Amino acid sequence: MATTTSPQDTPKPPLPKASRWRVLKARVSTATRLLLSKLGQNGPQWLIAFLALATGVVQIGPQFVQMRQAVLNILAQGADGISGLADLAAFPHVIIGIGLILMVPGLLLRARVAWVLGVLLSALSAGLALWAAHGGINATVALSGLLLLALLLYTSRFARSSLAASSLFALLGVGSLLIYGTLGSLWFGAGYTPPIRSLPTAFYYTIETMSTVGYGDIVPHTVQARMFTVSMIVVGISVFATTLSVVIGPLIGGSLKRTLEGKMQREQRKNHYVIIGASSLAYAMWKELSSRGVPVTIIAPSGHPSPFPETADVITADATRSETLELAGVPKAKAVLTLRDDDAENAFAVLAVKELAPGVKTIAGVNDVRHVNKIRRVQPDVLFAPQLLGSQLLARDLFDEPIDNSTVHKLLFPET
Incomplete structure (x- = not known):
């Protein structure tokens, strides 16, 4: 019985030495460029x-x-x-x-x-x-x-601004101050009443002085001891104040900044365009609108990588929820484009927009031409079907039929 061998099963002939050398050279060159770039x-x-x-x-x-x-x-x-x-x-x-x-x-x-x-x-x-x-x-x-x-x-x-580095700064500052206070208290211990003779007592007095509690149980009575105590108070207040500003400041400042930016963005979201989705088509549309200086807000689904840069106005949330649409300023938008990879999700998003803001123009993207009639049922204002555009333009070119701007618009946006 004869057997046939598929092309995939046919063993490939080994590369010539010159070809293997070129492949190795290309790989080494690529790795070197990558290493130099990282360096x-x-x-x-x-x-x-x-x-x-x-x-x-x-x-x-x-x-x-x-x-x-x-x-x-x-x-x-x-x-x-x-x-x-x-x-x-x-x-x-x-x-x-x-x-x-x-x-x-x-x-x-x-x-x-x-x-x-x-x-x-x-x-x-x-x-x-x-x-x-x-x-x-x-x-x-x-x-x-x-x-x-x-x-x-x-x-x-x-x-x-790094919280980890700020924490290390706080640790270093407080630790150095404790060592300075403890050793200095031992060095000038004879100038206190009662005298400071042990390490625990010196550590206790350092904490008591740096915190400005001052119980009065240990009192400096010589000039040297008093000047050292003054230095501990001044340095202690400075270190603790700096530590609070360095560690807590960025946390409070970051939260305040995010709150103010969010409020300002919500106030600025009007007469803009809203793109729902994080597909390649959504990214291309955002890029085109942004290049024209048009304000754009994106509602991206959670759990998916976002292609948009940090400068883009992106809301990561469920686009079918009224709270999300309100946050994106949909009632004040010029138009909403649903450009997700799933046609069913695009249809649900259109319904949610029409329920919240019936007067806002909706443009529904269609990924599969077999779903065009189904998406028509949710009654978007415009259907965006790139596949139909490509096929009909190709057919018109094959039969030498005229193509003008009105023809392209009718093919690209078939009215529902």
């Missing part, structure tokens, strides 16, 4: 984030042993564990290093707050490293200088 878009912030991470690690590394010993001495002996200023010298390096490392996610997100803190911390890092090296150049100075230079060169790339 051009995201390379600077990745480089800056890497420099921040490296600078933070270099700042912390050499001071880790000294800081660890100082912390152990303070935990074990309280104020007596601080034998001199050298025991506290490691903390600024570590705080700056931790701050730079915490800024890495914000820099990758191109957050403006992370950029500001990065500039401040890199400048402090360079200055502290120069002071420690007695004016010499070492790895910390070089990395800090490179980081500061890169941040200043790519300022325009960091323009986003």
Whole structure:
């Protein structure tokens, strides 16, 4: 019995070496262009984030042993564990290093707050490293200088408002202030009544002073202790106020902005066109109307990707609900175009529009020519049937029949 082999089952001959080389070369070239494009878009912030991470690690590394010993001495002996200023010298390096490392996610997100803190911390890092090296150049100075230079060169790339970066800023500010207050209270502990001798007491007094509660159970009686307390109050109020403005401000501002923009858009939605749908035809129609300077509002279905840009006036909701149509300004619209991919959904949308605003012109798109008569039953003002247009124009061209503007209009918009 003879068997037949379909074309799909026939094995394809292998490509010649020259063809395989061209295919490989094309793929490598495409991958290289894509990589270069990604590097051009995201390379600077990745480089800056890497420099921040490296600078933070270099700042912390050499001071880790000294800081660890100082912390152990303070935990074990309280104020007596601080034998001199050298025991506290490691903390600024570590705080700056931790701050730079915490800024890495914000820099990758191109957050403006992370950029500001990065500039401040890199400048402090360079200055502290120069002071420690007695004016010499070492790895910390070089990395800090490179980081500061890169941040200043790519300022325009960091323009986003990031809640995550703002939270890191708040964490860094409050943490640094707690360390400053606790260690300073221990250092000037003898100038208080009763004296501050232990780490828990120093931490308690720091919280009490920064919050401006002031129970009066611990009172400074020397000039040094009083000046340090004043510095804690001033810095504490400044840090908490800045933290509230940075973290809570964008949340309140964003909500207020969305509310005002929504109200302004609702007031401006009149004498406009409403497009229902997110199909390719709906996008093409929006683009054409927008190019003519005509105001357009789109009602896009939820759960589907939207082809429209962020600048478009898009409402994502059910187009058959009266609340959605009211929000889109359908009663004040010049016309409503139902251009969804499903003809049944277009028919339901026409019915909803006619129920809410009978005087508004409705144009119903038809995706399947077999549904033309069915959609006629919902009585849209105009039927938009591109398939009929294409077939009848082609037939007229084949039979050399004349085609003018009135003919095209009749074919494109057959009256119901």
